Amino acid sequence: MKMLIIATLATVAPAPKYVTPTDIVGKAPASAWRAIPAEDLLVVDLKSGARVVIQLAPGFAPVHVANIRTLARAKWWDGAAIYRVQDNYVVQWGHNEGLKLPAGIVTKPPAEYDRAIAELKVTPFPYRDSYAPRAGFADGWPVAVQAGRVNLTHCYGYVGVGRNLSPDTGTGGELYAVIGQAPRQLDRVIAVVGRVISGIEAMSSLPRGTEALGFYKERSSEVPIASARLAADMPVAERPTYEVIDTGSATFAAYVRKRANRRDDFYIRPAGGVELCNVPVPVRLAK
Amino acid sequence: MKMLIIATLATVAPAPKYVTPTDIVGKAPASAWRAIPAEDLLVVDLKSGARVVIQLAPGFAPVHVANIRTLARAKWWDGAAIYRVQDNYVVQWGHNEGLKLPAGIVTKPPAEYDRAIAELKVTPFPYRDSYAPRAGFADGWPVAVQAGRVNLTHCYGYVGVGRNLSPDTGTGGELYAVIGQAPRQLDRVIAVVGRVISGIEAMSSLPRGTEALGFYKERSSEVPIASARLAADMPVAERPTYEVIDTGSATFAAYVRKRANRRDDFYIRPAGGVELCNVPVPVRLAK
Numbered sequence: 001m002k003m004l005i006i007a008t009l010a011t012v013a014p015a016p017k018y019v020t021p022t023d024i025v026g027k028a029p030a031s032a033w034r035a036i037p038a039e040d041l042l043v044v045d046l047k048s049g050a051r052v053v054i055q056l057a058p059g060f061a062p063v064h065v066a067n068i069r070t071l072a073r074a075k076w077w078d079g080a081a082i083y084r085v086q087d088n089y090v091v092q093w094g095h096n097e098g099l100k101l102p103a104g105i106v107t108k109p110p111a112e113y114d115r116a117i118a119e120l121k122v123t124p125f126p127y128r129d130s131y132a133p134r135a136g137f138a139d140g141w142p143v144a145v146q147a148g149r150v151n152l153t154h155c156y157g158y159v160g161v162g163r164n165l166s167p168d169t170g171t172g173g174e175l176y177a178v179i180g181q182a183p184r185q186l187d188r189v190i191a192v193v194g195r196v197i198s199g200i201e202a203m204s205s206l207p208r209g210t211e212a213l214g215f216y217k218e219r220s221s222e223v224p225i226a227s228a229r230l231a232a233d234m235p236v237a238e239r240p241t242y243e244v245i246d247t248g249s250a251t252f253a254a255y256v257r258k259r260a261n262r263r264d265d266f267y268i269r270p271a272g273g274v275e276l277c278n279v280p281v282p283v284r285l286a287k
Numbered sequence: 288m289k290m291l292i293i294a295t296l297a298t299v300a301p302a303p304k305y306v307t308p309t310d311i312v313g314k315a316p317a318s319a320w321r322a323i324p325a326e327d328l329l330v331v332d333l334k335s336g337a338r339v340v341i342q343l344a345p346g347f348a349p350v351h352v353a354n355i356r357t358l359a360r361a362k363w364w365d366g367a368a369i370y371r372v373q374d375n376y377v378v379q380w381g382h383n384e385g386l387k388l389p390a391g392i393v394t395k396p397p398a399e400y401d402r403a404i405a406e407l408k409v410t411p412f413p414y415r416d417s418y419a420p421r422a423g424f425a426d427g428w429p430v431a432v433q434a435g436r437v438n439l440t441h442c443y444g445y446v447g448v449g450r451n452l453s454p455d456t457g458t459g460g461e462l463y464a465v466i467g468q469a470p471r472q473l474d475r476v477i478a479v480v481g482r483v484i485s486g487i488e489a490m491s492s493l494p495r496g497t498e499a500l501g502f503y504k505e506r507s508s509e510v511p512i513a514s515a516r517l518a519a520d521m522p523v524a525e526r527p528t529y530e531v532i533d534t535g536s537a538t539f540a541a542y543v544r545k546r547a548n549r550r551d552d553f554y555i556r557p558a559g560g561v562e563l564c565n566v567p568v569p570v571r572l573a574k
Contacts, residue, residue: 087488128415130562165552201374201495208488275417
């Protein structure tokens with residue numbers, strides 16, 4: 001008796017009368033997909049062999065993302081490590097004990113926590129958000145909207161820039177990825193610079209650090225990083241290439257509604273709503 | 288240069304002028320705490336030596352919880368295993384290939400997905416919820432309120448009963464714990480029977496299963512369970528004892544407000560709101 005339990009999108013072989021969110025994305029026309037520029041892909045290879053791919057968000061944090069590109073090109077993270085894993089919160093990496101920054105780094109970036117709404121076309125999110133009066137999607141990213149400003153949201157897998165007390169905003173050398181319930185209290189307090197689009201499980205399944213805030217007690221527990229490169233700097237044949245759904249498309253609108261209203265022989269009662277961070281923006285490997 | 292980054296409650300040594308959520312809970316009067324009955328604590332010891340403690344919710348799913356107590360007393364999970372770990376979703380355990388249920392099990396429990404609001408005193412949650420028109424806390428648990436009914440919510444660490452297609456509701460033998468963004472679409476679709484109050488990291492840090500839905504491909508990957516016992520059935524000297532905050536108390540109300548309005552030298556902009564599942568109900572070891 002193999003049990004098929006608490007089904008996700010793909011399970012329980014729904015009768016044809018039911019449409020799943022995955023069905024909707026699977027039938028998206030080619031025009032609903034956008035190539036992710038190779039300059040926006042940070043490929044982090046752990047020494048273990050696991051690969052984590054991060055999509056950068058230059059439209060939201062241009063100076064921090066420029067720093068990250070400079071750091072990648074200087075091979076600054078080669079030999080860095082994951083040194084903090086806090087359950088239901090974040091995985092963090094870099095050079096915790098400090099390492100000289102390469103030339104070209106902006107050492108005091110501006111507070112790229114949000115941007116003016118007039119600069120962006122925001123597709124409204126049709127459900128309630130607990131943190132902002134309005135939410136939405138812009139350029140393939142989930143956003144919250146308030147006081148005429150738009151900010152990226154701290155959803156699962158999203159990547160932010162570690163910093164010390166304000167007005168320090170961090171350089172981008174110390175990064176973290178969310179591995180638990182969306183810590184949206186960090187929105188507009190930290191620069192969000194991207195999201196993990198592949199390999200998050202290589203981070204989320206790491207042993208938790210036992211020191212305060214999930215720092216590893218022993219250096220020997222740290223998880224070494226072999227290299228971090230922009231896809232644009234890799235040989236073309238070796239580059240991973242990805243596409244992201246157009247969040248302004250009809251496909252995406254239908255997907256959002258279906259995420260909020262699942263109904264099949266397992267989902268007996270559609271929720272009628274959904275949390276912004278429970279609507280992951282579909283990304284796929286390009287063919 | 289040891290960086291203190293993206294602080295949580297306890298970090299960054301706030302100046303005395305700032306009060307944190309942890310400060311508020313730390314100063315709660317003894318009258319704000321409630322002992323958790325030993326009958327409501329399921330102590331799961333993994334063969335690795337790690338311990339996971341689950342608080343059961345008999346007020347919300349009495350028949351399923353009675354089954355779970357019967358299964359623990361029959362030592363039904365001794366020799367069971369964690370056989371599914373799906374990233375950003377759930378860890379699931381039991382006897383996936385089936386094992387005869389002990390005498391006294393209700394094999395077809397009712398759909399204990401919600402209960403009438405008239406039976407419960409609900410303290411309103413003062414912020415927006417994405418899934419229900421209203422949310423709140425009742426008897427120490429987060430709840431959503433709709434159509435005159437109240438349901439437990441699928442927050443991080445919350446435990447539900449695996450089942451097949453409805454009208455099956457599961458017996459309680461196959462259980463799962465949430466290890467990612469709250470899958471609230473499962474609310475009112477599955478029986479929530481409790482929450483992990485200690486040791487969730489022993490589950491959330493396990494390797495992810497590579498089969499569909501995060502099932503382990505090989506039986507040899509499964510994580511064996513040594514035993515699962517009710518604290519009430521353990522020798523008194525060995526029982527773990529816990530207390531939970533009174534969610535109707537002034538302390539808890541202040542804690543909720545502070546979770547939504549963190550402000551210190553790190554949290555430069557209070558959010559002004561918070562998601563229900565980002566307000567974990569404080570639990571502590573009893574002295």
